[in-house]
Amino acid sequence: MSKTRITRFFLCVVAVLSLTLNSTTGYTEDSVVNVYSARKEALILPLLERFKAETGIDFQLVTGKADGLLKRLEIEGEATPADVFITTDVGRLQRAKSANILQALDSEILQSRVPANLRDNDNQWYGMSRRARVIFYSKDRVDPSKLSTYEGLADEQWRNRLCIRSSSNIYNQSLVASLIEHIGVEKTEAWAKGVVTNFSRKPGGGDTNQLEAVAAGQCDITVVNTYYYGRLLNSGDPEKVAVAEKIGIFWPNQDDRGAHVNVSGAGVTKHAKHPGAAKKLLEFLVTPESQNWYAEVNNEYPVVEDAVTSDTLRAFGEFKADEIDLSILGEKNRDALQLMDRAGWQ
Ligand SMILES: [Fe+2]
Structure with missing residues (x-):
């Protein structure tokens, strides 16, 4: 058989097969x-x-x-x-x-x-x-009036008090991408280095683990998606509810661009x-x-x-959301990851 004949033969086989599949499954196109x-x-x-x-x-x-x-x-x-x-x-x-x-x-x-x-x-x-990714704090050890913005997480007052997921987590990559877009690479890199200095432990675990760490006193503030906090609150499990009740929610950047939303x-x-x-x-x-x-x-x-x-x-509560075009965060994903790497954010 010539090449075109072989191609035609296979196309026929595919057509017959797909007809058979459609009739056996009983599905018409839509x-x-x-x-x-x-x-x-x-x-x-x-x-x-x-x-x-x-x-x-x-x-x-x-x-x-x-x-x-x-x-x-x-x-x-x-x-x-x-x-x-x-x-x-x-x-x-x-x-x-x-x-x-x-x-x-x-x-x-x-x-x-x-x-x-x-x-x-x-x-x-x-x-x-x-989904909003915002700051959560220990009600016992943090005065929420000391909190303000994502940028503020690099402040010296949080030295050894911050826990957060690793840089392999895409939620954090998107958050860092938003900072790159809003304040530029240089300031974001300086910020990321400050954040790393403030880590109370090596980054790891999921968002729920960060909330548990705050409740257990391993750190005082963290950044997680709000639905993880809601999940603990509504779990019906007294231990999990107790974890959530030790923690307060803080909406950052309300006086400027708004809280990071994905x-x-x-x-x-x-x-x-x-x-x-x-x-x-x-x-x-x-x-x-x-x-x-x-x-x-x-x-x-x-x-x-x-x-x-x-x-x-x-x-x-009500909050102001950052209305950045989300496509930008996707486009800056690689830049964000490389920046976190340079800053030593594991
Ligand atoms: Fe999630």
Whole structure:
């Protein structure tokens, strides 16, 4: 067989196979949506079930670690079954865009409901929930009037009193990227060195571990995402509640740019086989009901204006959020990581 004949033969085989697959699964083009989610099953499955009940569109869900799923999408290429990729942090959403595994999605609903700074300029990803990364302090050992800004974390008064996650954590990378954008590389590097000097212990562990360390007296202040604090408060476990009750929340930079906010987000994959259903799913995720659900279940802030937040979020108080274009944080991710490395932030 000549090369073109072989190619034609294989194309026929692929066509027949895909017809067979479609008929065995019973799916026509838009009656199913396949989702790869770096969010835990408990944080997406109930919404998918509600989506199915409302639209009749079935779903397949694969959950996994963010970087692993991204790698899988890259390796699968055109053969990927995934229509939608859900992940946390703009650093990772931007990585997905750079890896060329997403496609632009034009949706009037998404463009009108998701603020411009919380979505990609080329419509390849959209923020689905907001998470604030702010300062938490020991109520026993810290006078909150001594707290002010992220910049202030480098002050000498916090020597050996600060604990925080390592520089491999993307939440911290995005926070540092925001500082680079706001105050420039030089000042951010000097700041990072000050922060490192203030560490009470080698960086490590997750956000919850930092809160536990404050409660246990291993450090006096930390920086974590607010939903981890909400999770402890609402855990129903007296020990965890006791940890949270020893700690206060402080909203930094309220007199200037506002507190650092990041997103979890989603995009339609470049090789989606069900782009219509994928679009419907993303639009469903920004309805007031879905947005309220994120607030109630995971204490995350809505991206839309008309969603009601949870009692827990209301108790955290109103705050001014940094409205920086989040794409910038993704673009500066490498700079942030290199800067943290130079500053000795392990
Ligand atoms: Fe998290």
